[in-house]
Amino acid sequence: MKYQIIPVTPFQQNCSLIWCEKTKRAAVVDPGGNIDRIQNEVTKLGLVLDKIILTHGHIDHVGGAKALAQATNVPIIGPHIADKFWIDNLPKQSQNFGFPHCDAFEPDQYLQDGDNVQVGEQSLSVLHCPGHTPGHIALFSAQSKLAWVGDILFRSSIGRTDFPQSNHQDLIHSITEKLWPLGVDVEFIPGHGPISTFGEEREHNPFVADQLLL
Template identity: 50%
Template sequence: MSQEHPFQVQIVPVTPFQQNCSIIRAANGDAAVVDPGGEVDKLLAAAEAMKADIKKIWLTHGHLDHASGSMELKERTGAVIEGAHEEEVFWLSQIAEQSKRFGVEGEGENVVPDRWLDDGDTVEIGGVVFDVYFTPGHTPGHVVFHQKEAKLAFVGDVLFKGSIGRTDFPRGHHQTLLDSITGKLWPLGDDTRFISGHGPMSTFGHERASNPFVADSVLSA
């Protein structure tokens, strides 16, 4: 946690997919919500309990379980939607259709971000700055958010504890995902903790040592 700009994070699992939505509250009370996949009432209640004022919505990618609550949350809070990369219009424009297909309660709306993000961009909440990395492979426009002072990353569905993102969806690509992990995530440092879209937290160092898909020993074999 940065001493200059302290912030707190609460992970709120949402939807039957148990997607890890994160609420990032800066010291001044302003907050960003990462990947509001649904259950907006639950997210608003969690934010209220944190005394967090939602100003930003940050999307790692456009899959239903990560983005379907975005427009409702924006309408109810006035928050600005930032992300993902512009290539993610492929998925963000299909959310309503996907919601019907999967029978998701409270049909999601197609998402139109206020700002697309690209590699090298930054996003900010309450004076806390996060670097943006373009990490395609799971989806064509996936991005990751990294707070370097706190050594904390929000990686969506690129990497999990003990696994990696699926690449069998349309416009997924396995080698591109591996390149995103090794080229964009590993350089952030072994001691960097990360919050995935699903499941428990881990560190990049732990995954480099033990992940059966991207451990150094596996990729160098």
């Protein structure tokens, strides 16, 4: 699986353009905004966009999804249905966070734990990882040892749990019981900031390092 990180929105959210190198079929993970920038990368790389995948319902991750889907005629996949209330509340989110007005929308498909999403000949496993939001999902490419984790985990930090229906214990459980078993050598792309590996975070992350959770 190949990928290109495209920072979008004033929050510098890590939107990812991911693709199968063999087929050039592609997906966009978390198009929070700046859809012209995203479309330009698709064109520049000679890719065919198949779908949009959402990790969770916060506006900096989904704010551009409807416009991009309409512009490219592709479906919106994810997140888990437990985040429906966040997507339904996008007009209020845009006010609260100072974003341009954003209409609510209905994804073409919600995702469940254990689902698989195809991108060309590449397969992404879906892990339901509540905590930051109740319907947050992560995506894992076993072949490439790559994970897209949205706002669950960051380099040297973890997701906030002060939002409606956030839960700190659920977040810790999602990290330790869903992400860590994928392997210490797995590289992950967070929703914000630099990439890291699960092994690095298990050793040094001040919130979820192994020695803190014994």
